[in-house]
Amino acid sequence: MSASVAIQDRFRRAFVTPEGVDLRLELASGGVRAAAFLIDAFMMIVLLIVVTMVLAYMAVPGVEQVLAVLWLLGFFLLRNGWFSLFEMGSRGATPGKRLMGLRVVARDGARLTGAAVVARNAMREIEIFLPLSFLAARAVEGTADTFLTIFSLLWSGIFLFFPLFNKDRLRIGDLVAGTWVVSLSKITLSPDLVGIGAAHRRTFSDTALSLYGIFELQTLEEVLRLEQPEAIATVARTIRTKAVLPDDGDDYGFLSDYYAALCAKLESGLLVGRRRETKWQA
């Protein structure tokens, strides 16, 4: 991998399938994970409120005790089981994570075990629930002084921002459980830029085609796929100037022909083991 690709791939991690192909998983970003957590927290709170209201509605003399037991167990299950039970399922994700396209994966590439899921979620107790419940209890009593508030926020802050301070974006829970959270994007196959039936294409001299390497080719690919007129005009002008070619008025046509020709040339280089990563490489 060249330096440029390596920078783009800072959050890609090797993940080799049993067939021996490296899938290069993409670690989820901090923001997406925070969003997933907020969605889960919101769902949990809504569920708690709805269930409480339903139970309160059902409360008639004689069944209060059963309802109280149900509520207590339900609350316990919600607080400690929501994350674990969903992540133990075949999707490896809570509803919030699923919505954000995330998945919990064992770092060693093995199957995600129940123990790992429990370990990563039990740690949430000290990451979020402990300082919050401490603060809430004191706030109710009216004894939450500035020091305590700052301490709780600081404590939570350390754990909250922990994923941003290590290269693998691990939460404390991930660290202990040996897991990480990856982002599974869903994209459709974009159309072929070169095509088969191009009846007549511009031809380029060898000198014009030896200006660029793979990195520039793929940047050109991106420009062509985005189809932004200004970007296309700028890139076309730059290439024409460098290759000393006349302007024929059709920027997009020129660029896609140039792309096809350059791609073919660089690919023929690949066949003989010459991989020209950037224009700086001879």
Next chain:
Amino acid sequence: MNAPVLSRPMVNATRFRAAHSADWARLEQLVTLMEKKSIRRLSDDDLLALPALYRTTLSSLSVARDTSLDRALITYLEQLCTRAYFQIYGVQTPAARQFTRFFAKAWPEAVRSLWRETLICIVLTFGAAIVAYMLVRTDPSWFYSIIPEGLASGRDPSASAEFLRSTIYDKEEDWLLPFATFLFTHNSEVAIFSFALGFAFAVPTVLLILYNGLMMGAFAAVFASKGLGLNLAAWLMIHGTTEIFAICIAGAAGMRIGMAVAFPGRLSRMEAAVIAGRLAATAMIGVILMLAAAGVLEGIGRQTILDDGLRALIGTAMFASWLAYFYVMPTFRRGHVR
């Protein structure tokens, strides 16, 4: 060299897409169906085709990476292969098998391998209890600095013997079940805390375990001073053998993580933390189950069984069965081979 450039350059990506895009599209369709619904939605034909399609796409990806420069194509294949991989290999072991494996093997073995830490926690609990007992016996005012007022609910050194006796033997008919449930959830939270706090080099865990012992000792001193020591012991034992043992295992689990982080030995700190974390988590699932059992004994057993001898017997029997389950059964399974 001035050879004419091909007038119709055909790049590998084009050829590649033409040859395989039908397979990719079919795999994508199947994977999407599995992600949205379930694998049961696939027809028999689809199920048979799935592994072949997956392998074709995977090999497409390797070939594309080496021969094609079409980045959109490679990105597409990467995400398709990843999604398919998780649908095919990401399946969990069936719940029933996980369940039996946990009870037959994972739980007792995890607890067994934590024996050293568990022993330390038990020693700490009883050490603290003895210290608190001595302190309160010599100077009852110590009681108030150990037990918060709300928890004592009148069971302090100034209480009369009759009142103390009533707290041990009077039935609380009302709200028996909810009370047992509350105790269970509360104890479980404490256990999970002491596990999670183990990460801070086990220091908070030790403090929590010590405090647990102190409270036990302080109460014992109050009851013993009125000649109710043995009665309290029986009252505590019926559920306490299970509950205190469970809390000690939770503390041990926390300690194991803290120690692994502090002294990883030959492993890297991360590897040591992961091994300890997974083992400790297995023990923790068991701790929650033990606390549920303790909650039933405490909420129902203790309220209905009033005889001291029977209370002590049940407590001892529970403790003996836990010991047999955790420490004796795994040895039999391994045929005495360590």
